[in-house]
Amino acid sequence: METLDALAGAYKASPGFLSKRIRTQEFYESCLRVHILPRLGTRSVKEIGRKDIASFLDRTYNEASGPASNSARWTLSVLFSYAAELELIDFNPVSAVKQRHRVGQRTRQLNDTELKCLWQALDNLESVTADVSDMIRLCLFLPARVNEIAGMEWAELNFDERLWIVRADRMKNNKPHELPFGEFCQKLLEKRRNSEVGNNPWGFPANSGIEPMNGKLASRACNRLSRDWGWQPFGPNALRRGFTTRMAENGVRLEIPERALSHDVTDGRAIAHYDHYSYRDEKRHLIEHWEEALLKIVQEQDSQVDQTESDE
Numbered sequence: 001m002e003t004l005d006a007l008a009g010a011y012k013a014s015p016g017f018l019s020k021r022i023r024t025q026e027f028y029e030s031c032l033r034v035h036i037l038p039r040l041g042t043r044s045v046k047e048i049g050r051k052d053i054a055s056f057l058d059r060t061y062n063e064a065s066g067p068a069s070n071s072a073r074w075t076l077s078v079l080f081s082y083a084a085e086l087e088l089i090d091f092n093p094v095s096a097v098k099q100r101h102r103v104g105q106r107t108r109q110l111n112d113t114e115l116k117c118l119w120q121a122l123d124n125l126e127s128v129t130a131d132v133s134d135m136i137r138l139c140l141f142l143p144a145r146v147n148e149i150a151g152m153e154w155a156e157l158n159f160d161e162r163l164w165i166v167r168a169d170r171m172k173n174n175k176p177h178e179l180p181f182g183e184f185c186q187k188l189l190e191k192r193r194n195s196e197v198g199n200n201p202w203g204f205p206a207n208s209g210i211e212p213m214n215g216k217l218a219s220r221a222c223n224r225l226s227r228d229w230g231w232q233p234f235g236p237n238a239l240r241r242g243f244t245t246r247m248a249e250n251g252v253r254l255e256i257p258e259r260a261l262s263h264d265v266t267d268g269r270a271i272a273h274y275d276h277y278s279y280r281d282e283k284r285h286l287i288e289h290w291e292e293a294l295l296k297i298v299q300e301q302d303s304q305v306d307q308t309e310s311d312e
Contacts, residue, residue: 004043141184153212
């Protein structure tokens, strides 16, 4: 296991790697395949030092992007931590090399006019498939992560109770997550289930039919739309962030949106081991309140426009 390539192979076969979520495994494998192994794969693990890593990260930053450099650094750090655990090296040299790209606080949200424009466009976009449009619609109404929505399974949905229970292995915190949904989402999902899509286990099956779609398709569609419209870039996370802000502005107790977002609101306190209350009713009220507020934003403006035109 002298080379970095051999170390990567050993790590991918280790329990530490195999116990990670599929998306995390894919993230590491992508960084290794695209950035790390083509440049450092044949190098001896023991001979790679801080100077080599700094040079590699600078080159990745210049030839790829800042985020790619940060991703490569993170993956390299995991690999060298594994090497230190195996006593192949004495310490992790990546820990002494700073990341090249500074990540600022993400604050992008859509205002009422942008929400209205996006809502209207989803029905008329030639560059976005109907599946991706529906995925973005659900991102508007539900404060779930885009990959959780993209990987939605029919078996997770209870239409009678309008309840979505996401499996623990699909969640970032490895805990099952209950998320009620409103009437609009129910109609959208029932329409999909009654179509050809309903023959698959997933609400958003990939073209291959053997796996769900990747949430990146919705992210790319949002980025493409922002470029076409000359907007500040936005993605599904901006929709999720807007939900939280607007509910807080309406006086909703912050703890409830945080639970709907599947965030830890216990700050690691011991109460987390004892509080197993689902907050289902509180989350249901929150989601229904947001659905009503969102529909008012996109539909009331339509009425105002129609009124203005009739006056003219």
